[in-house]
Amino acid sequence: MGLADWGRLIGLSLLWGGSFFFVEIALTGLPALSVVFGRVALGALCLAVMLGGRLPRGAAVWRALAVMGLLNNVIPFTLFAFAQGEISGALAAILNATTPLWTVVVAHLAGAEALTARRVAGIGFGFAGVVVMAGGGVGTVPAFLACLAAALSYAVASIWGRRLAGMGLQPLQAGFGQVASSAILIAPLWLVVDQPWVLPMPGLPVWGALAGIALLSTALAYALYFRLLASAGVVxxxxxxxxxxxxAAALGAVFLGTRLGLPHVAGFALIAVGLWAVVRRSAKN
Incomplete structure (x- = not known):
């Protein structure tokens, strides 16, 4: 990769790592579902402006985008938001890093890719890291399971997303379709559970965090992701x-005063070894 792509890669990591940071702040003044709905609704609005009216068309396209929105936005965003009521954003981000490991498993079960010895070893190291963190008592079991289920949902979405490749969608159209569908899907649950009309008005930091997660970590991140995908490739x-x-850990440490303990670091090291094994093998394929 060239210097420009490395800059985009680091920028994307800050935007997505920032989502855990923003959620942690937003949860101080809003319930989890309100944070998720605000993220996808504002993100969809921003992407619609960026598209300038060039929205996706066709019932089949929107059905596929709705499933993608459910798997790639509604389920994982909601699970991570609820989990972050119990654990830090840094720990949630580490557990999110198991997504490529889940993707290998899901791709194998779907018949899309072979499960080689190297990939099995990578999966073993990755989930050993999760066990190390859980054994260190650094979070509740339901929060851990929610984060792992969110990562699994991302993995299933990556396999489903291959269906979108032949539908003639521009990258930002796919991004808009996902988050717009997500807003529609989650709106009824949000209205019933959170009853936003009775919620107290949140303060400026919460509004700022909600704007950050929607505009930066969702809309801008989608635009940068697809730009980097085209120039640097999936590997x-x-x-x-x-x-x-x-x-996520750096933002939490600087602005929120959170610190990673030894179980966090040891667990992430094992997950990183597993990711390295999976990515290195993918690069040879």
């Missing part, structure tokens, strides 16, 4: 998975 783009926990 190099996988490196962002290593950088997101670092970005």
């Amino acid at each position: 190099n783009l996988a490196l962002v998975t290593f950088l997101i926990p670092v970005s």
Whole structure:
């Protein structure tokens, strides 16, 4: 990769790592579902402006985008938001790094890719890291399971997303379709559970965090992701998975005073070894 692509990669890791940071702040004044709905609704609005009216068309396209929105936005965003009521954003970001490991498993079960010895070893190291963190008592079991389920949902979405390749969608159209569908899907649950009309008005830091997660970590991140995908390729783009926990931990340490303990660091080291094994093998394929 060239210097420009490395800059984009680091920028993307900050945007996605920042999502855990922004959620942690937003949860101080809003319930989890309100944070998720605000993220996808504002993100969809921003992407619609960026598209300038060139929105996706066709019932089949929107059905595929709705499933993608459910798997890639509604389920993982909601699970991570609820988990971050119990654990830090840095720890949630580390558990999010298991997504490529889940992707290998899902791709194998779907018959899309072979499960080689190197990949099995990588999966073993990765989930050993999760066990190390859980054994260190650094988070509740439901929060851990929620984060792992969110990562699994991302993995299933990556396999489903291959269906979109032949539909003639521009990258930002796919991004808009996902988050717009997500806003529609989650709106009824948000209205019933959170009853936003009775919630107290949040303060400026919460509004700022909500704007940050929607405009920066969702809309701008989608634009940068697809730009990097085109210029650097999917294998190099996988490196962002290593950088997101670092970005999330750095932002939390600087602005929120959170610190990673030894179980966090040891667990992430094992996950990183597993990711390295999977990505290195992918690069040879």
